[in-house]
Amino acid sequence: MEKSMLKINFNGTSVQEIPTGTEVRALAGMFNDPDKIFAFKINNKIYPLDKKLKYNASIEPVYQNSKDGAKIYRRSLCFLLAAATHKVYPEARLLVGHSLEHGFFYTLENCKDNIPEALKNINNEMQELVKKDIIISSKHISYTEAVDLLTKLGLKQTLLQMNYTCPPRIKINILEDFSDLYFGPLVQSTGCLTIYELLPYADGFLLRFPGRKNPDKLTPFVDQPKLFEVYHNYKEWGKRVNVTSVADLNKLVIERKINDFIDITETFQQKCISMIATQIEKKKTARVVLIAGPSSSGKTTTSKKLSLELQALGINPKVISLDCYYVDHSRTPRDKDGNPDFECLEALDIDLLNQNLVDLFAGKEVIIPTYNFHNGTQTFDEKNKMTLKEGEILIMEGIHGLNDKLTPKIPAELKFKIYLSALTQLNVDDHNRISASDNRLIRRIVRDYQFRGKSAAGTIAMWPSVRNGEEQHIFPFQNNADAILNTALDYELSVLKVFADPLLRCVKPTEPEYAEACELLRFLDNFATIAPTAVPPRSIIREFIGGSAFKY
Numbered sequence: 001m002e003k004s005m006l007k008i009n010f011n012g013t014s015v016q017e018i019p020t021g022t023e024v025r026a027l028a029g030m031f032n033d034p035d036k037i038f039a040f041k042i043n044n045k046i047y048p049l050d051k052k053l054k055y056n057a058s059i060e061p062v063y064q065n066s067k068d069g070a071k072i073y074r075r076s077l078c079f080l081l082a083a084a085t086h087k088v089y090p091e092a093r094l095l096v097g098h099s100l101e102h103g104f105f106y107t108l109e110n111c112k113d114n115i116p117e118a119l120k121n122i123n124n125e126m127q128e129l130v131k132k133d134i135i136i137s138s139k140h141i142s143y144t145e146a147v148d149l150l151t152k153l154g155l156k157q158t159l160l161q162m163n164y165t166c167p168p169r170i171k172i173n174i175l176e177d178f179s180d181l182y183f184g185p186l187v188q189s190t191g192c193l194t195i196y197e198l199l200p201y202a203d204g205f206l207l208r209f210p211g212r213k214n215p216d217k218l219t220p221f222v223d224q225p226k227l228f229e230v231y232h233n234y235k236e237w238g239k240r241v242n243v244t245s246v247a248d249l250n251k252l253v254i255e256r257k258i259n260d261f262i263d264i265t266e267t268f269q270q271k272c273i274s275m276i277a278t279q280i281e282k283k284k285t286a287r288v289v290l291i292a293g294p295s296s297s298g299k300t301t302t303s304k305k306l307s308l309e310l311q312a313l314g315i316n317p318k319v320i321s322l323d324c325y326y327v328d329h330s331r332t333p334r335d336k337d338g339n340p341d342f343e344c345l346e347a348l349d350i351d352l353l354n355q356n357l358v359d360l361f362a363g364k365e366v367i368i369p370t371y372n373f374h375n376g377t378q379t380f381d382e383k384n385k386m387t388l389k390e391g392e393i394l395i396m397e398g399i400h401g402l403n404d405k406l407t408p409k410i411p412a413e414l415k416f417k418i419y420l421s422a423l424t425q426l427n428v429d430d431h432n433r434i435s436a437s438d439n440r441l442i443r444r445i446v447r448d449y450q451f452r453g454k455s456a457a458g459t460i461a462m463w464p465s466v467r468n469g470e471e472q473h474i475f476p477f478q479n480n481a482d483a484i485l486n487t488a489l490d491y492e493l494s495v496l497k498v499f500a501d502p503l504l505r506c507v508k509p510t511e512p513e514y515a516e517a518c519e520l521l522r523f524l525d526n527f528a529t530i531a532p533t534a535v536p537p538r539s540i541i542r543e544f545i546g547g548s549a550f551k552y
Helices: 024-030 065-088 115-132 143-154 157-160 225-240 246-254 258-283 299-312 352-359 436-452 455-471 475-480 493-504 516-523
Strands: 005-010 014-019 037-042 046-047 056-065 091-098 103-109 137-142 169-175 176-183 197-203 203-207 288-292 316-321 370-372 377-379 392-397 415-421 428-429 483-486
Touching: 014 225, 024 037, 024 246, 037 065, 037 197, 046 516, 056 065, 065 091, 065 103, 065 115, 065 169, 065 176, 065 203, 091 225, 091 428, 103 137, 103 197, 103 299, 115 197, 137 143, 143 157, 143 176, 157 246, 157 428, 176 225, 176 475, 225 415, 225 475, 225 483, 246 258, 246 428, 258 299, 258 483, 288 299, 299 392, 299 415, 299 428, 377 415, 415 475, 436 493, 455 475, 455 493, 493 516
Parallel strands: 005 056, 288 392, 288 415, 316 392, 415 483
Antiparallel strands: 005 014, 037 046, 037 056, 091 103, 103 203, 137 169, 169 176, 197 203, 370 377
């Protein structure tokens, strides 16, 4: 019987007929640099190279140096590490943590050797697996088979999560006698995973990997001790309250104990804000608090909560928005595409800002400008006069807050800098972490729709530009902070899922953002939902879902 044929659109350049059932890897030769292709987008959804084509489709290669290619490499490297660790130390528990400077932090429990010796042995096994260039395969197994497999491998958190996500069949990745749950495409064989480093760090180690822009080499390690300390303390808190994974969170939801955990989580975060307010009070000389953080890190709500804490200490805060200091549209710098670049420091009237601050600290009255985003003009109104009296302090939030080039005329002793980051301490399971960037993107998707009427596809489309701006203007200065606040709330994704899920399902397979939407939906499937009514009125989450007791 003659095989049926499919019409395949090759990246919008040509259409050819291909036999039904052809593995997409067989078409890699139709594109440039086939050896650098890690996966394919089929109708804008990412699939591994062994995916068989069964319907007419448009296909596009996912290269190693792309955002999605970098994700695949990191995910595959984590799988290789887990497989090697299981082979060398079958009784040990490998636990992934947060990201740190092109790497993931891991701890190793129940290991007979110390970290340096263990890393030497694990690395030797990883190198051997890479040298053998073993195919990484995947397949579906039944729920019962998955439970038996996870029990055999000792993956307790993954096994616990199976109580709350119960599909009839489950996809797994396989490398020799090791298996783990499938969370997305991996490279086709271990021979691709040559660039990595295992580096002892704190009470664990870092699995370091190349960045997307330079996929063939590792960048020098730049430590971030303050950020790590905040995450480490938060992780220890999670252990104390016995909630360290999505499965632990889901258990509280199912057993109707989530309200107490919400109260505990909110109280802990407020306590952290209170401690920062006390730091500001003890500095004595601080006249301006500068708050910076990446998109959707909760800067606005944090500013308001910090204001209340300062008032409780007898310090009266006044707020100035950095947005007021945008220069007129005619003076706004342009990016490489000729569009206004509102992310760069030069988009702000630095001279005016510094003169206003100097005058305020000298007891003078100033007029704070306003910026009209509709016509791109800066205006001055007598109604916006401000003075700074004794016992009063300024709070300013914006992406350049930690960069000293923002306030070059202000002495260091007058400034207190705060960096915000949404670092959940929860893991999906032992080997799969929750990305802080994905957490913030989901926050942003919900907020953009709730308050700006923007679709999920629209938010996803602009996210790479936002991330590029963060990498240039925020992340390089995070170690300059006097204090770091973790704004993540461990229950928030169960609430955000209620809003984000239907928005993500509206992204069409014909849209380039479909692959990201599918990945976020697959991630959110791990969470049991929590009703938005359970969220306190002054929670940071209200900044994104609405209904806040604060006015924005």
